[in-house]
Amino acid sequence: MADQPSGAEAPRRFLFLDASARVGGNSEQLARLAAEASLPPGAEQQWLRLADHPLPPFQDLRHTGDGGYPEPAGHERLLLEATIAATDLVFVAPLYWYSLPTAAKLYLDHWSAWLRVPGLDFQARMRGGTLWGVTALAGGDDKAEPLIGTLRLTAEYIGMRWGGVLLGNGTRPGDVLRDERALVAAKSFFAD
Numbered sequence: 001m002a003d004q005p006s007g008a009e010a011p012r013r014f015l016f017l018d019a020s021a022r023v024g025g026n027s028e029q030l031a032r033l034a035a036e037a038s039l040p041p042g043a044e045q046q047w048l049r050l051a052d053h054p055l056p057p058f059q060d061l062r063h064t065g066d067g068g069y070p071e072p073a074g075h076e077r078l079l080l081e082a083t084i085a086a087t088d089l090v091f092v093a094p095l096y097w098y099s100l101p102t103a104a105k106l107y108l109d110h111w112s113a114w115l116r117v118p119g120l121d122f123q124a125r126m127r128g129g130t131l132w133g134v135t136a137l138a139g140g141d142d143k144a145e146p147l148i149g150t151l152r153l154t155a156e157y158i159g160m161r162w163g164g165v166l167l168g169n170g171t172r173p174g175d176v177l178r179d180e181r182a183l184v185a186a187k188s189f190f191a192d
């Protein structure tokens with residue numbers, strides 16, 4: 001993750017990681033609204049669907065051999081490079097069973113490997129960036145503490161700033177566009 005810019009010339013780079021198991025869902029629609037309305041001037045954006053870049057099952061090799069992990073390859077390499085190139089990492093993640101979708105959780109499990117790839121300095125490169133969440137959920141009760149806590153505590157662990165979560169309500173794709181509270185919050189979400 002690139003350092004946060006200190007001068008006006010260095011643009012912020014937002015990586016949107018869409019973890020939904022459907023294309024064009026509520027989380028994505030809400031995230032796109034928020035990006036259009038509130039990204040800082042000049043910010044760059046990259047959108048990746050985790051389903052388009054499936055990761056292998058995570059293997060815990062911490063106590064095997066020398067505890068180092070091999071150089072990531074394939075989809076894992078692509079996601080790693082996009083991650084460390086970003087100043088801002090946005091989980092576009094619907095609420096599944098109160099928590100993160102499997103694809104997002106698997107991606108985070110791979111951070112445990114990336115932290116141990118010799119010479120990568122993953123944590124140092126992530127430190128100083130900002131982690132955000134955009135989440136659609138069907139229940140009107142905002143019972144999303146496990147998802148929010150996972151993202152917030154992960155940011156804290158790695159040394160990233162916590163940007164917060166933008167919540168939107170909806171079941172069928174497009175429902176979120178009728179959630180007035182979400183639409184108002186999206187207008188300034190990334191600017192706050």
Ligand SMILES: Cc1cc2nc3c(=O)[nH]c(=O)nc-3n(C[C@H](O)[C@H](O)[C@H](O)COP(=O)(O)O)c2cc1C
Nearest residue numbers: 020025026027094096097098136137138139170171
């Ligand atoms: C596997 C699965 C689990 C879900 N779990 C919850 C849940 O715990 N709480 C909730 O409010 N909605 C839950 N939902 C509903 C979705 O969060 C909701 O439909 C949301 O709009 C999906 O976002 P998307 O369109 O971005 O994929 C679940 C949906 C699925 C498919």
